[in-house]
Structures are given as C-alpha cells and as structure tokens.
Amino acid sequence: xxxxxxxxxxxxxxxxxxxxxxxxxxxxxxxxxxxxxxxxxxxxxxxxxxxxxxxxxxxxxxxxxxxxxxxxxxxxxxxxxxxxxxxxxxxxxxxxxxxxxxxxxxxxxxxxxxxxxxxxxxxxxxxxxxxxxxxxxxxxxxxxxxxxxxxxxxxxxxxxxxxxxxxxxxxxxxxxxxxxxxxxxxxxxxxxxxxxxxxxxxxxxxxxxxxxxxxxxxxxxxxxxxxxxxxxxxxxxxxxxxxxxxxxxxxxxxxxxxxxxxxxxxxxxxxxxxxxxxxxxxxxxxxxxxxxx
Amino acid sequence: xxxxxxxxxxxxxxxxxxxxxxxxxxxxxxxxxxxxxxxxxxxxxxxxxxxxxxxxxxxxxxxxxxxxxxxxxxxxxxxxxxxxxxxxxxxxxxxxxxxxxxxxxxxxxxxxxxxxxxxxxxxxxxxxxxxxxxxxxxxxxxxxxxxxxxxxxxxxxxxxxxxxxxxxxxxxxxxxxxxxxxxxxxxxxxxxxxxxxxxxxxxxxxxxxxxxxxxxxxxxxxxxxxxxxxxxxxxxxxxxxxxxxxxxxxxxxxxxxxxxxxxxxxxxxxxxxxxxxxxxxxx
Numbered sequence: 001x002x003x004x005x006x007x008x009x010x011x012x013x014x015x016x017x018x019x020x021x022x023x024x025x026x027x028x029x030x031x032x033x034x035x036x037x038x039x040x041x042x043x044x045x046x047x048x049x050x051x052x053x054x055x056x057x058x059x060x061x062x063x064x065x066x067x068x069x070x071x072x073x074x075x076x077x078x079x080x081x082x083x084x085x086x087x088x089x090x091x092x093x094x095x096x097x098x099x100x101x102x103x104x105x106x107x108x109x110x111x112x113x114x115x116x117x118x119x120x121x122x123x124x125x126x127x128x129x130x131x132x133x134x135x136x137x138x139x140x141x142x143x144x145x146x147x148x149x150x151x152x153x154x155x156x157x158x159x160x161x162x163x164x165x166x167x168x169x170x171x172x173x174x175x176x177x178x179x180x181x182x183x184x185x186x187x188x189x190x191x192x193x194x195x196x197x198x199x200x201x202x203x204x205x206x207x208x209x210x211x212x213x214x215x216x217x218x219x220x221x222x223x224x225x226x227x228x229x230x231x232x233x234x235x236x237x238x239x240x241x242x243x244x245x246x247x248x249x250x251x252x253x254x255x256x257x258x259x260x261x262x263x264x265x266x267x268x269x270x271x272x273x274x275x276x277x278x279x280x281x282x283x284x285x286x287x288x289x290x291x292x293x
Numbered sequence: 294x295x296x297x298x299x300x301x302x303x304x305x306x307x308x309x310x311x312x313x314x315x316x317x318x319x320x321x322x323x324x325x326x327x328x329x330x331x332x333x334x335x336x337x338x339x340x341x342x343x344x345x346x347x348x349x350x351x352x353x354x355x356x357x358x359x360x361x362x363x364x365x366x367x368x369x370x371x372x373x374x375x376x377x378x379x380x381x382x383x384x385x386x387x388x389x390x391x392x393x394x395x396x397x398x399x400x401x402x403x404x405x406x407x408x409x410x411x412x413x414x415x416x417x418x419x420x421x422x423x424x425x426x427x428x429x430x431x432x433x434x435x436x437x438x439x440x441x442x443x444x445x446x447x448x449x450x451x452x453x454x455x456x457x458x459x460x461x462x463x464x465x466x467x468x469x470x471x472x473x474x475x476x477x478x479x480x481x482x483x484x485x486x487x488x489x490x491x492x493x494x495x496x497x498x499x500x501x502x503x504x505x506x507x508x509x510x511x512x513x514x515x516x517x518x519x520x521x522x523x524x525x526x527x528x529x530x531x532x533x534x535x536x537x538x539x540x541x542x543x544x545x546x547x548x549x550x551x552x553x554x555x556x557x558x559x560x561x562x563x564x565x566x567x568x569x570x571x572x573x574x575x576x
Contacts, residue, residue: 031426231510
C-alpha cells in the first residue's frame with residue numbers, strides 16, 4: 001500500500017530515520033553480524049588470538065550430546081507450554097463467551113498475570129513448590145507424593161511448564177475471547193435450530209472458525225517458550241537438576257557468559273536465529289493464507 | 294445466549310471461578326508470605342491467613358534493612374531504576390518509531406525500500422539470540438552499569454514502527470492536502486495532525502512497552518554488575534540465590550508484590566488500551 005500524497009524533501013526523511021537507523025545499526029545489525037562471524041572463528045583460552053575454523057563450531061555443537069539433548073528438552077518444553085496453555089485458555093474463553101453476567105469481571109481477573117515479570121513468576125512457583133517451605137510441596141507430601149524439583153528432572157520440567165503456562169494464559173485467553181466474539185451469532189443460532197447441542201456446535205462451528213487464531217497462538221506460544229522463558233528457567237531451576245531443564249536460550253547464556261566459550265555460544269546464537277526466522281516465515285505464510293475449512 | 298441451559302451456565306461460572314482461583318492462588322500466597330516473619334514461613338506448612346508483619350516486611354524490603362541470607366539491596370532504589378528504565382524504553386521506542394514511520398510513509402526517497410526492509414528484519418530476532426555480541430558492543434562503548442546501556446539496546450526493535458506505519462496508511466490523504474493548502478510543512482503536519490490522531494495507538498503501545506521494559510530480565514542481568522543499577526526483577530532473583538534455608542522468604546515475597554504492582558496497575562487501570570495494544574502489536 002502506498003500513499004498518493006507525499007511530501008518532498010531530500011534531507012528530512014533521512015533526519016527522521018536517523019535515530020532508528022543508528023540504534024538498529026549499533027545494537028542489531030552489528031551484533032548480529034558479529035555473531036555470524038564469531039560462529040566461524042575460534043578464540044584461544046586467553047582471548048588473544050582468533051583463528052578461522054569454518055564450520056567446526058557447528059560440527060562440534062551437533063556432535064555434542066548435551067546440545068542435542070538441549071534441543072529435545074526445548075522441543076518438549078515448548079510443546080507442553082503451547083498445548084497446555086492453548087487448551088486451558090480456550091476452555092476458559094469458551095465459558096467466558098457463554099456467560100452473560102460478570103463476563104467483564106472474569107476477564108479483568110484473568111488477564112493481569114500478563115503483567116507479572118517472568119522472573120517473578122519463576123520465583124513465585126519455586127516458592128510454592130519449594131521442598132523445604134513450599135505450601136503445595138507440603139500438600140503433595142501429605143497426599144503421599146514426594147515433590148523435590150531440585151533432584152527430580154521431570155518435576156523440575158513440570159514446574160517451569162506450570163510457571164510458563166500460568167503467565168501465558170492471559171494472553172491466549174484474550175485472543176480466543178476476541179476470536180469467539182467475532183463469530184457471527186447467526187451461525188450458532190442456525191445450528192441450534194437444527195438441533196445441535198453446545199458440544200457439537202463448538203466442534204463443528206466455533207473450533208474450525210477459530211483455527212486462524214489457534215494457529216497464530218501456536219506460533220506465538222512456541223516463540224514465547226523458546227525465548228521469553230529464560231527468566232523463568234533461570235529463577236526457578238537454573239537449568240537443573242543436571243541439564244534437565246537447560247533450554248536452548250539458557251544454554252547460549254550459560255556457554256557464553258559462564259563457560260566463556262564465545263565461538264560455541266555464537267554458533268548457538270546463529271542456530272537460534274535460523275529457528276526464529278523459520279518460525280516467522282511459517283507464521284507469515286500461514287496467517288496470510290488463513291488456516292480455515 | 295442461544296438457549297436456556299441453567300446447568301451449563303452454572304458449569305460455566307464454576308469453571309471460570311476455578312480458573313480465576315488457580316490464576317490468583319500464587320499471588321495470594323505471595324501476599325500472605327509477605328505478611329509473616331521468616332520463621333513462620335519456614336515452619337511448613339505456613340498459615341494461609343495474613344499475619345501481622347506486613348508493614349515491617351515492606352519497610353525492611355524497601356530500605357534494605359532486612360536480615361535475609363541473600364542480597365540486601367534496598368528495593369526502593371531498584372524500583373526507581375526499573376521505573377526509569379521502563380519509561381526510557383517506552384518513550385524512546387515510541388518517539389523513534391513515530392519519526393521513522395512518518396518518514397517511511399510520507400516521503401519518497403532513494404533506498405526507501407532498503408530502509409524499510411532493514412527495520413522489518415529486526416522484528417524477527419529478539420535480544421535473547423544475540424546477547425553475546427550485543428554485550429560486547431555495549432561494553433566497548435563503556436555503557437555497562439548506565440541507564441543508556443540498560444535501555445537503548447532494547448529500543449532497537451521495530452514493533453512500534455510497524456504499528457504506526459499501519460496506522461498512518463489509514464489516515465486519509467485529504468488531511469495532508471488540507472494542511473498543505475493551509476501552508477503547513479511536513480513537520481507542522483506531523484506535530485499538529487498526525488501525532489494527535491495517533492493518540493490511541495500511542496496509549497496502547499505505552500502500556501505494552503511499559504510492561505515489556507519493566508519485566509526485562511536477561512539484558513539487565515548482563516548489563517549491570519553494581520548493586521545500585523539493578524532493576525527490581527534482578528534484585529528478587531539475587532535475594533533467593535542463598536539457598537533454601539538462608540532465604541528471607543518474607544522479604545522476597547514483599548519485594549515480589551512491590552515488583553508486580555506497577556505493571557499490574559497499568560494493565561488493570563488501562564485495560565482498554567492494553568487489550569488494543571496486545572492485538573495491534575502482534576498483527
């Protein structure tokens with residue numbers, strides 16, 4: 001889309017663009033190109049000399065069982081976060097759409113976890129499930145279920161999934177509610193006259209018509225689980241026990257800033273960039289095509 | 294409503310109330326913990342009713358006079374750092390984006406397509422995937438432990454530019470022609486017509502970006518090493534670093550409540566703009 005009427009000036013547009021270009025140049029393009037450059041270089045232990053190593057960093061990366069494991073961990077984590085987050089919010093949105101009285105109240109009460117910082121969410125859930133002082137951990141122990149996410153990798157994964165889903169429900173809920181409210185009432189009324197009950201109407205009308213929203217949220221949730229959950233992981237489990245919850249972003253941080261392996265960390269950054277770009281492309285293609293039946 | 298089904302309506306309310314309770318439970322627990330002494334909390338299970346130490350705890354957390362095992366930096370100072378950062382990120386992003394969207398939409402100049410494309414690409418890569426090199430740039434510029442280092446790298450993203458571009462494209466051309474006839478130049482048109490028209494988008498973006506800025510974690514973790522430049526979100530994480538028993542959970546929880554208060558207030562008080570902002574920025 002283009003504007004028909006424009007202003008004429010040779011220098012003004014550049015002046016207007018200057019701040020934005022300066023910022024993205026310094027803090028986006030330069031670092032991104034450095035990441036690509038470092039990923040094909042190797043520094044010695046003291047950072048004194050760098051050597052061109054080609055794709056060796058990548059080969060080392062994918063030969064590293066820990067890195068491959070981190071991939072599986074991340075895949076499992078994002079699948080759990082996306083599926084759990086989407087189903088719970090769809091359920092809540094569906095009921096909120098039905099309710100006439102108090103709908104606004106429910107909405108207000110459900111959306112504010114969006115404001116809670118991921119790191120704070122991580123701390124809250126650690127506190128609830130802390131083996132020593134946590135109320136929920138205590139309750140589980142009373143029920144005969146020994147909870148200790150500091151020792152048990154599965155429980156640690158469950159903990160960060162719960163914290164991540166809890167924070168994301170509000171976002172999904174808002175989009176589903178908006179999607180449900182935009183479905184024409186006449187369709188649903190027609191189905192009701194034909195004798196379809198609420199359950200049937202949901203699966204044959206509302207759910208298919210929501211598919212663009214669902215697909216969009218699927219991509220957003222995967223991106224969220226990949227990147228925005230770093231703070232939750234760092235606050236709740238620090239990637240432990242062992243490496244059981246070390247998702248990819250956490251590993252980039254750990255290898256680059258704790259283990260000081262700049263080449264390996266840069267190679268991981270590049271792999272992540274490729275993943276994000278792929279996800280974005282998928283999102284744009286499908287959102288334009290509108291998943292629908 | 295399509296048909297009268299009392300049982301289903303009751304079920305709806307039941308599920309929603311249950312959902313609200315589950316969503317609220319962690320916060321309730323946090324609040325309760327912030328009103329007890331550290332000893333009361335350690336004796337599991339802690340009471341589920343408010344205790345009588347709320348004021349002491351919040352005061353101790355704000356001034357940094359508590360006796361926890363981890364860090365004891367005053368939360369008041371951290372809240373200030375967070376507030377400054379969130380505001381600088383928000384205002385900076387909105388200003389820069391308004392200007393560049395105006396340039397891209399209302400002017401024709403060589404390399405316009407390239408500029409547009411360059412801004413577009415930044416949408417794809419969050420700061421998390423390029424932390425290492427970005428950190429080096431900021432360190433080389435000597436910006437570690439400064440407000441500039443904490444905020445400017447986070448301004449480098451194009452969500453807002455796109456939002457404004459979309460909006461500018463819907464502004465009728467007649468407005469430009471009218472202001473031209475009145476003898477107004479481009480900047481005059483921008484300040485007197487375009488910015489006031491964008492008020493709604495600016496408000497929506499303000500809410501989203503404020504929350505984004507306030508909740509930043511990974512970047513401040515790297516860009517700050519001195520205690521008086523920690524945003525409150527980092528401060529909380531450092532308070533629990535001492536291990537399970539040594540943590541003064543009452544102060545940690547008081548800090549958590551303080552840390553989530555400003556963004557939660559923004560969401561609740563500006564709910565309409567918040568929803569609009571969420572929907573718009575993801576298009």
